[in-house]
Amino acid sequence: MIILLCVGFILAIILSWIYDITPEGIEKTRSLQETREELPEKHSRILAWKIATFISVVVIIGLVIYNILGNTGRSGDIHGLEKSIAVLPFEILNSDEEYAWFGDAMTDEIILQLQNIKEFRVISRTSTLRYKNADKTIPQIGEELGVNYLVEGTVQRQEDEIRIRVQVIRAKNEAHIWGNMYDNQWEDIFDIQSDVAKxxxxxxKAILSPEEIKKIEKNPTSNLEAYHLYLKGRWFWNKWTEENIKKGMEYFNKAIELDPDFALAYAGLAQAYTVLSFYSQLHPEKAFPKAKAMALKALKIDNTIAEAHIASALVKVYYDWDWEGGENDFKKAIALNPENITAHHLYAYFLVLLTRYDEAMVEIQKALKLDPLNLITNRTLGDFYYHMRQYDKAEEQLIRTLEMDSTFTFTHAYLGLVYLQKSLCQKALDEMQKEIDLDLGNDFMITAWKGYVYGICGYKNEGSDILNNLLERSENEYIPPTAISWIYFALGESDIGFDWLYKAYNERDHWITEIKSNHFFAGIHQDPRYKELLERMKLY
Incomplete structure (x- = not known):
């Protein structure tokens, strides 16, 4: 259409110079000499009008062409840019606490929807969450996260009425790409989420496949109240403390009561049980069988849920010691959602257990690309360097993580282990104490690590004191047998250490899965009992 207008303008210019409109009708333009002789003044006015018209038309054509080229350039710019996106935390406009969770929940759901689009690289929530209420410009955030586009918005909810504002901004120059305001009812929430993604x-300029459209338009449940409870459960779960994870599990169970076929709620419960086995003193027999049952239930309802495959993989690896089955589940989860940072992260840890370090580094780097400011992933990279005996890199990475958050769990402790390998005993003990002083709920494990450090550094009395304290505590609470074996090995009491290691084997203590990779077992590698355990666990 625009091209036809341009051609029309050009023809109009040509015709205006050939013909004149007169009271007698359209006449061919007279020669210059004839016109000067007959109507010099009239000719001057006509000539001036023609010149002005000509200049105006040329300017208009120029603006049209500029607009065409400009739009083409912008379109080409979008086509040429990597479709990397970060969804910033949505601002909640409600003043009451009842819906305090709603902004973060919508942020997570939009991220999950965009992750269904293969052309997009979407930064995960833990990195973007750091910019909640941050005093930084759009270009600064884009540069720090390494993305070209930012999605931001606000949400407000009052009972069944919701208002959601969303906009997409080009990070480099803050150009507005798209925006919309949704004034709808809660029953429209799935339509809103899919519309935003599309x-x-x-x-x-992303071309959606039929499969991608199907994923985007798929509703996780037909019960909106169950969905409401599930979102609240995820909000508590994402706080990653024992108390909040248990609170999240309560909401997952309530969601399942309303919708017994809510696969995501079962997957949430499965993941919660596995995490509690690591971050609390929940006995493996009370955690992993329940996690397995929930994961299987989720997969029976919907085997396309990546989270359910992740939970299943964790059970197979850390409880069943089914290495092949666990790896297959991790790979299925990644195939279903290549941008699931948890899948890449946990698969990387699995590879470390098998001392497949090169592959592990590939996976952890994928996780970091998806979530560059994720504290767990950054700490884990330092841990991997420690396992690979690259202690300088491990120290550098763990210090970098502490610069991001000096209170992040297990980071001081891992740094202490690095210093131990560098024969810096006092610095190792200092870091262990810093971790204990944070009181983050993992004191039983960090205390065991400190007892191990005392033993290796020759402080036998201090190591024995910690050992006796843990032995006493184990009579009334669950202390992983593997943790106690570490201290016995460090104190040179290998026979008793193996007794506890066999106990760990029989109880399916998940910490024993590190038997091949953890330096705590370095002193017993030549013992036949060590090799026997590796064979029993199919790790030899």
Missing amino acids: QIAHEL
Whole structure:
């Protein structure tokens, strides 16, 4: 259409110079000499009008062409840019506490929807969450996260009425790409989420496949109250403390009561049980069988849920010691959602257990690309360097993590282990004490690590004191047998250490899965009992 207008303008200019409109009708333009002789003044006015018209038309054509080229350039710019996106935490406009969770919940759901689009690289929530209420410009955030586009918005909910504002911004120059305001009812929430994903895909020139559209339009449940409870459960779960994880599990169970076929709620419970086995003193027999049952239930309802495959993988690896089955589940989870940072992260840890370090580094780097400011992943990278005996890199990475958050769990402790390998005993003990002083709920494990450090550094009395304290505590609470074996080995009491290691084997203590990779077992590698355990666990 625009091209036809341009051609029309050009023809109009040509015709205006050949013909004149007169009271007698359309006449061919007279020669210059004839016109000067007959109507010099009239000719001057006509000539001036023609010149002005000509200049105006040329300017208009120029603006049209500029607009065409400009739009083409912007379109080409979008086509040429990597479709990397970060969804910033949505601001909650409610003043009451009842819906305090709603902004973060919608942020997570939009991220999950955009992750369904293969052309997009979407930064995970833990990195973007750091910019909640942050005093930084859009270009600064884009540069720090390594993305070209930012999605931001606000949410408000009052009972069944919701208002959601979403906009997409080009990070480099803060250009507005797309935006919309949704004034709807809670029953429309799934339509809103899918519309946001499809509109963003359209504006960023992403071509959606039928499979991607199906995923985007898929509703996780038909019960909106169950969905409400599930979102609250995820909000508590994401706080990653024992108390909040248990609170999240309560909401997952309530959601399942309303919708017994809510696969995501079962997957949430499965993951919660596995995490509690690591971050609390929940006995493996009370955690992993329940996690397995929930994961299987989720997969029976919907085997396309990556989270359910992750939970299943954790059970197979850390409880069943089914290494092949666990790896297959991790790979299925990644195939279903290549941008699931948890899948890459936990698969990387699995590879470390098998001392497949090169592959592990590939996976952890994928996780970091998806979530560059994720504290767990950054700490884990330092841990991997420690396992690989690259202690300088491990120290550098763990210090970098502490610069991001000096209170992040297990980071001081891992740094202490690095110093131990560098024969810096006092610095190792200092870091262990810093971790204990944080009181983050993992004192039983960090205390065991400190007892191990005392033993290796020759402080036998101090190591024995910690050992006796843990032995006493184990009579009334669950202390992983593997943790006690570490201290016995460090104190040179290998026979008793193996007794506890066999106890760990019989109880399916998940910490024993590190028997091949953890330096705590370095002193017993030549013992036949060590090799026997590796064979029993199919790790030899």
